Structure formats: structure tokens, C-alpha cells
Amino acid sequence: MMVREWDPRTAPSVEIEAVLATLNAAQSVDLPDDPQWRIDAFREYLAVTMPGERRVCWLAESSPGAAARGEPVLGEANILLLGDIGVIEVCVHPKARRGGLGRELLGAAIRRAYSEGFASIGVEVVGGTPAIDFYEHHGFRCAYVEIRNVLKLSSVDWMRLGEMATGVGSGYHIEYYPGGPPEELYEAYAEAKEIVRESYDLGDLELRPSSYDPNRLRASLTTLHARGLKPYIVLGIHEKTGKVAGLTEVVVPAQRPTRADQYDTIVVPAHRGYGLGRAIKARMLFELRSSEPRLTEVQTWNAFENEPMLKVNAELGFLPDRQWREYEADVPDLVRLLNLAGP
Helix, strand or coil, X not given: CEEEEECCCCCCHHHHHHHHHHHHHHHHHHCCCCCCCCCCCHHHHHHXXXXXXXXXXXXXXXXXXXXXXXXXXXXXXXXXXXXXXXXXXXXXXXXXXXXXXXXXXXXXXXXXXXXXXXXXXXXXXXXXXXXXXHHHXXXXXXXXXXXXXXXXXXXXXXHHHHHHHHCCCCCEEEEEEECCCCHHHHHHHHHXXXXXXXXXXXXXXXXXXXXXXXXXXXHHHHHHHHCCEEXXXXXXXXXXXXXXXXXXXXXXXXXXXXXXXXXXXXXXXXXXXXXXXXXXXXXXXXXXXXXXXXXXXXXXXXXXXXXXXXXXXXXXXXXXXXXXXXXXXXXXXXXXXXXXXXX
């Protein structure tokens, strides 16, 4: 068994396919109800990052060149280096687990973070999977917990949903933008997200995409498209001021087009109580039904404390699924624990 650094941008297609097969093998055991990943834009998904960010990847093979020969990949790890934190992912094929491979892949990522001066590292961990015990055993602390909720479109009462989509208070209207908002709304869009960000305690970590200034929002949308992730945006506009009073974002990945990811859904505090959260999410579901014929499910994540949005999700038909935890650890502590301080 060997672990080597690996670049998905230049890797042969057979290696990309091998990594995909390992990801799906792990998911079939850990998340059997989730849709399998497809090869469509999978290279781009692995390789493309936001400006100023870098992703470093490693492969675990049974022997040198095994993946290039079409043999199964035993595991894959990557670290996204952004700001002052590294965000890691470790995936081990079910048949290769419990032999120390996960620890070796984790060590490769920690060694890189340490060599580049990163003080802390984070990881998203799915509840009910072996990853919980793995990361806690290796010194990671849980910093933030959300619940994933999943909506099956086949269960939606579309007539009732139509009432929700139009049930917004006077003085507001709803706008829909496939691909992203127009340039003239970037500043108002980012301003709304920043206001809500300041009004909530979102925990110590923010490992999921979000943008709070116009330039980062522009770069984020460009990056999403380049990774094969198509964004859909619905805005609630306050007619008197033209401000963005509420927004919801959904991304449909080319890699698994049957399940969409709900990113942020927010309502600015001054505009709450007018039915905006329910209306914009309902309008989004209608638009997705016509724009994405392969789509069967939408998944979203919410903190347990966010009772208003959890209530809206329940009214729309979302059902609680699994905990989603964000863990963190200090890099120097991990270096000592994993005995990585040597040359």
C-alpha cells in the first residue's frame, strides 16, 4: 500500500473514474439512501477552487500506478487551504478500512497544513457513520451541529405549495434568477447576507460555501459554474427600498443531478413576519420542478436553534434525516498525536 500526492487537474481519466468508484463504494455503505455520484464534471468538482484557495489531494493505492491501470483506489484525501483554516476530507474504500489507511491519509493532510503554517483544521462529518469515531479518536472536537432535512418532490402537495409561494405580505415581490442574480443586485444581495450573518451565532466554523461581499459573491458564482454546480436564486425584494429582504439559494450538481443542495436561506430581521421565508422556498421548488426534470429530491441543513426555518421546512414537506457535524482541531496537537514531527 502506498499514499501519493495526486493532482486531479492533470490525472488520466482512468484515475478520476477510480476515485469516483471508491467514493460511491463508501457512500453505498455510509449513506445508502443518497444518490450515487456520476462522472459528469467530476474532475472539475475535484480540481476547481475559489480564487486564493488551493486543494491538495492524495491517493492510496495497493501498488505504484495501480489507479492508472484501472485498479480500485483504496482511499483518497484532500485538504482545502483557505483563509486561516484547512478543511479536510478523507474517504477510504469499505474493503480497506480498519487497517490504518485513514490515519495515514489524515497524516498526509495534517503534515501539509503544518508545513504551510495553518494553526487549525476543520472537517464536516456525517452523523451515524464511522467517521464520527474516527475523528474523535484522532483528537477532533465537535464545534457545531446541524440537522440535514430531505424533501422528496414526489411527496409535495403542489396546490398547497402554490398558496405558500404567493402568501407574502404587501410591499414585497419575489424574483427568480437561474444561474445567479444580475450584476446590479450583487451589492444588495451580499448586504442582506452580511446583516443576517451578524445577527446569528453560526458556530466557530463555516465550512460550507457562502459569500458576504459583492466581489466574493461574483467569484463564488463563477466557481460554482466551473465545478459543474448550477445555482438557482430566488429573492424577496422590499419594493419601497429595492433592498433584498430575503433570499434562498439552491445548487444542482452535474455529478448527482437527482438531488439538489439548498445553501443559504435567509430573511433580514427587519423584514421577518411577512411570510418571505416560506414564499421564496416554495417559489424555488416550483422553478426547480420545471427547470430540472431529473431532480427528485432537495436537501438542506439547519441549526437546531433555527426554529423558524425548521418550521418552514416542515411545512414544505422536508423530513429530518441525519446530523451534520463540523469538527475542528489544532494542527500542532494533531502533529504530536500522529507523530508527524519527524522529517
